[in-house]
Amino acid sequence: MTGLVQFLSMMISIASPQTPAVPDLQGVYQSVPDGTTLPGGLKNAGSPAAIELLPEAARQAKSMDLRKDPWKVCQPVGPFRMMAKPQTKIELVPVSSMVVMLFEDLSHGMMRSVYLKRGHKAKAEPTWLGDSVGRWEGNTLVIDTIGFNDQTWLNDEGAQHTDALHLVERIRSLPGGQYLEYKVTAEDPKTLAKPYTYTRYYKKLDTEIMDDPCEDQQ
Amino acid sequence: MKKMLLVALLLRVGPIGPQLAFPQNAREAPDWTGYYALATARDLAGTGFKQDFPNEELNSLIIAHLQPWAKARMEATDGIADDTGQVCLPDGIFRYPSMAGRFLWLQERGRIVMVFGLVNTAGVRRIYLDRPHPKNPLPTWNGHSIGRWEGDTFAVDTVGFNDKSWLFGGMEPHTEEAHLIERVRLVANGVFMEISITVEDRHALTSAYTYKRYYKKQPDTAEMPENVCNEDPETWKAFRNAALKKQLDRAKVVK
Numbered sequence: 001m002t003g004l005v006q007f008l009s010m011m012i013s014i015a016s017p018q019t020p021a022v023p024d025l026q027g028v029y030q031s032v033p034d035g036t037t038l039p040g041g042l043k044n045a046g047s048p049a050a051i052e053l054l055p056e057a058a059r060q061a062k063s064m065d066l067r068k069d070p071w072k073v074c075q076p077v078g079p080f081r082m083m084a085k086p087q088t089k090i091e092l093v094p095v096s097s098m099v100v101m102l103f104e105d106l107s108h109g110m111m112r113s114v115y116l117k118r119g120h121k122a123k124a125e126p127t128w129l130g131d132s133v134g135r136w137e138g139n140t141l142v143i144d145t146i147g148f149n150d151q152t153w154l155n156d157e158g159a160q161h162t163d164a165l166h167l168v169e170r171i172r173s174l175p176g177g178q179y180l181e182y183k184v185t186a187e188d189p190k191t192l193a194k195p196y197t198y199t200r201y202y203k204k205l206d207t208e209i210m211d212d213p214c215e216d217q218q
Numbered sequence: 219m220k221k222m223l224l225v226a227l228l229l230r231v232g233p234i235g236p237q238l239a240f241p242q243n244a245r246e247a248p249d250w251t252g253y254y255a256l257a258t259a260r261d262l263a264g265t266g267f268k269q270d271f272p273n274e275e276l277n278s279l280i281i282a283h284l285q286p287w288a289k290a291r292m293e294a295t296d297g298i299a300d301d302t303g304q305v306c307l308p309d310g311i312f313r314y315p316s317m318a319g320r321f322l323w324l325q326e327r328g329r330i331v332m333v334f335g336l337v338n339t340a341g342v343r344r345i346y347l348d349r350p351h352p353k354n355p356l357p358t359w360n361g362h363s364i365g366r367w368e369g370d371t372f373a374v375d376t377v378g379f380n381d382k383s384w385l386f387g388g389m390e391p392h393t394e395e396a397h398l399i400e401r402v403r404l405v406a407n408g409v410f411m412e413i414s415i416t417v418e419d420r421h422a423l424t425s426a427y428t429y430k431r432y433y434k435k436q437p438d439t440a441e442m443p444e445n446v447c448n449e450d451p452e453t454w455k456a457f458r459n460a461a462l463k464k465q466l467d468r469a470k471v472v473k
Contacts, residue, residue, distance in 0.1 A: 073451040095251045127444045211358050
């Protein structure tokens with residue numbers, strides 16, 4: 001009887017559509033310092049400072065009052081800039097319908113919801129962090145984000161973007177699960193001369209993420 | 219020796235925390251992951267449930283439990299100048315979830331994460347299922363939370379608060395000894411999350427007080443909207459400067 005149950009169970013298992021397992025990204029991670037070389041020769045590459053702006057956007061950046069930098073008034077700085085900041089600490093919380101990304105530096109990073117079961121909204125108010133949807137390509141989580149407002153900057157030098165900003169982020173866990181590889185490509189045909197990509201590596205931590213309110217920059 | 223052991227045990231055993239058994243795995247428990255918002259009287263009509271000590275009565279409940287010094291501190295507190303939430307800094311978890319709360323409840327391996335709608339001020343809570351409280355937790359706005367499943371109820375124990383937040387909007391103070399005990403369960407066939415909240419603080423309260431809140435589970439298609447507290451830096455600066463001026467004026471009077 002037990003054998004029959006096992007046989008039927010196996011047949012049901014074979015007949016059922018299988019959802020391919022996706023890597024478990026849950027955890028707390030911190031970006032490794034520039035200059036760190038990981039096994040395989042992997043290292044951080046590129047920087048928001050190196051983006052190439054269209055002439056008008058370059059003029060605009062030079063005229064910006066750097067005292068009004070969103071970073072300096074405890075506002076969100078947007079994923080493109082935040083993920084490149086030294087020592088950025090994130091927590092990834094995957095649940096069935098989304099992956100939530102939380103930042104220890106909550107005021108500058110806030111929380112991002114990456115929706116896995118829908119496409120972009122046809123109509124949505126632009127927001128600071130945009131509308132993020134994700135899909136798995138093998139072991140890589142690909143996040144596509146549009147719908148940004150124009151309040152954040154692309155770098156510390158005052159580079160602006162428009163609501164046409166489009167980010168594509170690719171996140172994968174490296175073998176062994178101790179590091180994440182994070183690649184982001186930004187395109188904005190109204191301000192960027194060409195799409196720009198940078199790479200950062202994040203180390204998995206076993207510490208708890210703490211509160212880090214933006215109190216020191218008032 | 220036996221007497222010493224008994225004393226040691228009595229000192230160690232608190233209301234919930236030290237009795238918890240570990241580890242527990244949130245993914246093996248019922249999955250309550252979802253988006254919840256404070257239930258209105260209309261939501262609860264006909265269910266037999268109601269907000270226990272609704273917001274307009276909660277201040278009275280808390281004030282009735284304050285020790286004299288805490289009541290005096292409350293009366294000396296300026297509702298604007300001293301309210302960190304006014305300048306988009308954290309104001310703790312005692313206030314917002316009761317007043318107008320909405321949150322994501324996210325269950326993952328070893329912990330449950332609550333992300334509040336007003337993320338700048340109420341922030342994020344992580345309720346650990348796989349560890350006890352640290353012996354000397356660093357005091358924080360939201361404290362250190364651990365939880366365990368007791369049948370269909372999730373019991374949460376939180377200690378390690380700083381003393382900067384208020385127990386509710388009436389400026390009721392607490393100390394670092396504040397201890398929050400919550401019992402969470404789904405009711406009405408999973409439509410509502412019921413949270414029974416008990417607060418004790420031997421240095422600020424004469425005794426513990428308890429009330430309940432109900433949060434309605436939102437449809438799966440509902441999404442918690444982005445909420446940036448400090449959207450307008452000029453308004454924020456004006457608030458901050460007015461608050462600082464009030465604090466300065468008060469310091470001069472005291473001097």
